[in-house]
Amino acid sequence: MSEPKHTLHYFPQSGNSYKVGLALNCAGIPWNAEKVDYFGGETRTDQWRSSVNEMGEVPVLEVDGRKLTQSGSILLHLAQETGKFGGATTAEAEEILRWILFDNHKFTSYLATYRWMKTFMQPAPHEEVLKFFKARVDGALAIAGKHLETNSFVVGNQVTIADFSMAGYLFYPAEEFGFNVRETHPAIGRWLNRLQSLPGWKAPYELFV
Known part of the structure; x- marks a missing residue:
């Protein structure tokens, strides 16, 4: 079985991460979860900002090598990718x-x-x-x-x-x-x-x- 192509960087208390994780689950998309040490300051490091998200935020959804950020934008991407939850008209x-x-x-x-x-x-x-x-x-x-x-x-x-x-x-x-x-x-x-x-x-x- 091939590995999921979606990896979600999250921390459990993040409702914005939850929006994306829930959409992935309800769309039936396999995904990996990558927990971020938000409270320990991981997203505020230069390394995180240079390699994961320059905005210093989660969620980040990796899709086939792309790193998507901002929950609203990620949700729009998932609707377009899957053809689900994007509206009928x-x-x-x-x-x-x-x-x-x-x-x-x-x-x-x-x-x-x-x-x-x-x-x-x-x-x-x-x-x-x-x-x-x-x-x-x-x-x-x-x-x-x-x-x-x-x-x-x-x-x-x-x-x-x-x-x-x-x-x-x-x-x-x-x-x-x-x-x-x-x-x-x-x-x-x-x-x-x-x-x-x-x-x-x-x-x-x-x-x-």
Whole structure:
């Protein structure tokens, strides 16, 4: 059996890595996992930046010698490579990109920053800083929740890479956020349940170790 041609550089707490790993799994693509010592500073070394990703970030997906970075761009690549999760029409493909851009700018960006500061940052930030970001999280969740009240998925009637992008951080344990999004936003909870029914779905700390 030939070796998988996809290798994902990740660390388990990275929701952006999880987006890509989940898309690979649900698309049925064999892949290797290469754990990165993010907390030990590996991605900030000159060696990492010169040989893996000049931006000093994960995820990085190696595909036949190419190194792809930025989760949104990687998801677009996977949709084009596999013909899965990319939308049924040109209009849907454009709508997928719209929601991925929203996710990267207003949804994941605030969720990830708030979770990082609340759970992993040492020393912990000032309480007012947390309150500021929590307000931004609440606003982003309200937009997504309202959209999902009348839509089964983010775009169209089937799962797309927009769903993987938007859900990237929401499957992490509620205690890492200090609130349970399934309880505070029932429409988001129902959407997450639909995603969990996908063949290949795994929770972050089951997919990554």
